[in-house]
Amino acid sequence: MSNEINSKILSGKEVAASVYKRLEESIISLSSRGVVPGLAAVLMGSDPASEVYVRMKTKRFAKMNLHSETFYIPSDLKEHDIADLILRLNENQKYHGILVQLPLPKRINTAKILSAVSPEKDVDGFHPENLGRLASGNPRFIPCTPKGILEILKHYEISTQGKHVVVVGRSNIVGRPMSLLLGLKNETGNATVTVCHSRTPDIGYHTRQADIIIAAVGVPGLIDADMVSPDTFIIDVGVNRVDDDSEKGYHLEGDVNYDAVQGIASAVTPVPGGVGPMTIAMLVENTVEAAENSLTNRLK
Ligand code: GUN
Numbered sequence: 373m374s375n376e377i378n379s380k381i382l383s384g385k386e387v388a389a390s391v392y393k394r395l396e397e398s399i400i401s402l403s404s405r406g407v408v409p410g411l412a413a414v415l416m417g418s419d420p421a422s423e424v425y426v427r428m429k430t431k432r433f434a435k436m437n438l439h440s441e442t443f444y445i446p447s448d449l450k451e452h453d454i455a456d457l458i459l460r461l462n463e464n465q466k467y468h469g470i471l472v473q474l475p476l477p478k479r480i481n482t483a484k485i486l487s488a489v490s491p492e493k494d495v496d497g498f499h500p501e502n503l504g505r506l507a508s509g510n511p512r513f514i515p516c517t518p519k520g521i522l523e524i525l526k527h528y529e530i531s532t533q534g535k536h537v538v539v540v541g542r543s544n545i546v547g548r549p550m551s552l553l554l555g556l557k558n559e560t561g562n563a564t565v566t567v568c569h570s571r572t573p574d575i576g577y578h579t580r581q582a583d584i585i586i587a588a589v590g591v592p593g594l595i596d597a598d599m600v601s602p603d604t605f606i607i608d609v610g611v612n613r614v615d616d617d618s619e620k621g622y623h624l625e626g627d628v629n630y631d632a633v634q635g636i637a638s639a640v641t642p643v644p645g646g647v648g649p650m651t652i653a654m655l656v657e658n659t660v661e662a663a664e665n666s667l668t669n670r671l672k
Contacts, residue, residue, distance in 0.1 A: 380639035382607070384520065384646040387527045388653035392436065398660050399436065402667075409663035410439035411495070411655070412467040414457065416480070417447035421613065422473045429471070432652050438659070439466065447477050454480070455488045462490040468666055469495035469659035474545060492665065495658035498544065506549060509556050513658050518550040520650025521586060521607050522560045524641065530584065530605050532563040538578050540595070540627070541588035542569045546609055550586055575599065587627035597632040606633060606640045609647050 402409060411433055415426045426442055433440035443457060461470050470493045476482050483500075491501040497513040505512050514522075525532060537554050541547035547567065554563040566582070568575045570589075576599035579585050587595045588609035600606065610627030626643030633640060641647055 377635045379606075379634050379637040382524055382528055382605075382639050382641045382646065384524055384641060384648065384650040387524050388520075388649040390527070391523065391650075391653040391657060395436070395657060395660055398664065399438070402660070402663055405667065407663050407667065408437070408439050409469070409656075409659045410467045411441075411469045411471060411659050412461045412464070413440065413442045414445065414454075414461075414470070414472045415442055416445045416449070416454070416473070417477050419475070421611075422475075426473050429652055429655055432656060433659075436656060438656070441467075451480060451484065454485055458485070458488040462488075462493060465666075467493065468662040469493055469655075471496050471655065472498075474498075493662060495655060495662055497549065497658070503544075503549065507552050509558070511553075513661070514553065514654075515545060515549045516651045516654035516658065517546045517588075517609060517647060518553055519654040519658075520647060521550060521609070522553060523650060523654065524607065524647070525584075525605075526560065528639065530639075532560060532584065535563050535583040536566065536581060537563040537584040537586065538566045538568060538582035539586045539588070540568045540575060540579065541586075541590075541609070542567055543588065546588040547586075550588070579604075585628075589627050591627055592625040593627070593629040593632075595628040595633070597629065597636060600633050600636050602636055603638045604636070606637045607647060608641050608643055611643060611648060 413426050430440045430442055461467050470489050472485055486498045489499055491499045494502050495513055497515040502512050532554055539547050539551045551565045551567045554561055554565045566578050568578050579599045580601050582604055584605045586607045590610055590612060592612040592614050606628055608626035608628040612625045613622040614625045615622050624644055
């Protein structure tokens, strides 16, 4: 550690545990009505990181006594065959949620595939209807990582009201929905939001003015000590594999230089154990919600 006084740790692992506790009651109530929330995960090709993520997600479902199944599809499958599989999953009552693990191989039109998922089963919140609902302030399913970040902020009583939040990254999975959510007129929004990305000339100029920094770019250690002002809250979404001489051949690093910002930032999420566990917890929550919705015809 470079500084004597450490920043507070925002433990996603701890927040996730409280989410699972809160979900137990809903799961029992669904079970008494003969419903076990079910997830269909679609994994295309053999990206090692994606395989790990899907395994972690399905393991958690098993731990919660929920149903989940992974559909492994070869990377050379035609676009219309993937769409056919998704349409079959849409109609299968066993699955309340459908997740297409991203990224898909480059030749695949990701937008087209994500649009094939029924918006009612789109527990990732990536369907354009769900993104449109989110953008207009009436979300159905909120994408899991941004939703998990809001949950961390809420748990640690870090208010976004009137705060300047700098989101670094504009991906459809994290940066874009995150910046939209923070700008909404509600209790987890009302922030002034700056979005930085690969074409931003001086990211530090913006992050130094932030009350809260959310780093989601996939560049190890990008947010360094000189880019952070005292008392900032930092959320690190990065999970970067960095090669080393260990048995595994790599270790994980966030987008934030965790050691360097100690003693400057007010609080930081660690990697691992920060945002990652929350993404999985929110996937479980969204799937439980989808199962509840399947029982009712309420206008949502
Ligand atoms: N790839 C990286 N993050 C995610 C996620 O939250 N959902 C899906 N489906 N793919 C991802």
